Amino acid sequence: MVQACLNGPRTAADGTAVPLTPESMADSAADAVAAGATDIHVHPKTPCGRDTLSPRVLAVTLSAIRARVSVPVGVTTGAWAEPDAAARLERIRSWTVLPDHASVNWHEPGAEEVAALLLDLGVGVEAGIWSGTDGAERFAASPLGPEVLRVLAEVTDTDPSSAVASARGLLSGLGAAYGRPVLLHGEDGGAWPVLRLAGRLGLATRVGAEDVLRLPTGRLAGSNAELVAAGLVEYEAGRRGARRGR
Numbered sequence: 001m002v003q004a005c006l007n008g009p010r011t012a013a014d015g016t017a018v019p020l021t022p023e024s025m026a027d028s029a030a031d032a033v034a035a036g037a038t039d040i041h042v043h044p045k046t047p048c049g050r051d052t053l054s055p056r057v058l059a060v061t062l063s064a065i066r067a068r069v070s071v072p073v074g075v076t077t078g079a080w081a082e083p084d085a086a087a088r089l090e091r092i093r094s095w096t097v098l099p100d101h102a103s104v105n106w107h108e109p110g111a112e113e114v115a116a117l118l119l120d121l122g123v124g125v126e127a128g129i130w131s132g133t134d135g136a137e138r139f140a141a142s143p144l145g146p147e148v149l150r151v152l153a154e155v156t157d158t159d160p161s162s163a164v165a166s167a168r169g170l171l172s173g174l175g176a177a178y179g180r181p182v183l184l185h186g187e188d189g190g191a192w193p194v195l196r197l198a199g200r201l202g203l204a205t206r207v208g209a210e211d212v213l214r215l216p217t218g219r220l221a222g223s224n225a226e227l228v229a230a231g232l233v234e235y236e237a238g239r240r241g242a243r244r245g246r
Helices: 022-034 055-066 085-093 111-121 135-140 163-174 189-200 222-241
Strands: 003-007 041-042 073-076 101-105 124-130 148-154 182-185 206-209
Touching: 003 022, 022 041, 022 055, 041 055, 041 101, 055 073, 055 085, 055 101, 085 111, 101 111, 111 124, 124 135, 135 163, 135 222, 163 182, 182 189, 182 206, 189 206, 189 222, 206 222
Parallel strands: 003 041, 003 206, 041 073, 073 101, 101 124, 124 148, 148 182
Antiparallel strands: none
16 A cells, blocks of 8 residues: 655645645645555645645545545644644534544544544544654553554654664554554655665555655655655565565
C-alpha cells in the first residue's frame, strides 16, 4: 500500500505542488492514483489555506475527491486544526460526510476521545505515533489499540543520516502494535530513506507534498503524482535490497 498525502499543513508558500482547494485536491488525488497511489490522505482547508475540521469544508472536499477516485480517502484530526479538545469532538460529531478513515495523533490531548468517537461513527482510525513523543507508550496502554485500522509510524527526524535509525527505534517502541498493519513514513530530509526502509521491511508507506517537496534527486517535485511515481521506484529498490540481503 502506498498512500498519497496530498498537502498536510503546508501553505501556498510551499509551492504549486501543494493543492489547497477542493478542486485542486481532487485533481491531485486523481493524478496520484493514476501514478499508483492506493489510498489518499488530505487536509481540508479554509479559503485562506488553514487546516480545518469544518463539516462544510470536509463535505465539499471529500465529495470533490470521491468524484474523481475510487480509493479510500482519509483526513487529519490534528490538534492544530482545532486546538480545543472539546470543540474538536463537536466538529467531528457534526460531520455530514464521513471520510473512510482519519488520522489521530496519539500524543495529542484528547486523542483517545477522538479515536473513540470516530470508531463509533464507523470511521477507520489511523493511529499516528510520532517519534520523539510519548505516543507509542500511550498507544501501548490504549484499550482502543486493537480496533484501529492501522498504525502510522511517523518519523519526525528529518536528518537523512539518522532518520532510518530513528525509524527503527520507533518501530521497536511500537512492538507488535496489537497486530495492526503499520504504515511507516518520514518527513522532508528523512522521507526517502524511511520510505526505502519501509520497502525493505515490507511495510505500507506514504509519500506526497505533506511529507516531502523534493524528489530523491533533490529537484522540487511538480506534483503529488510525480512524488508517488518516484516513491514507487524507491520502495521497489528497498524491496530488491531486502531480497539481496542488503
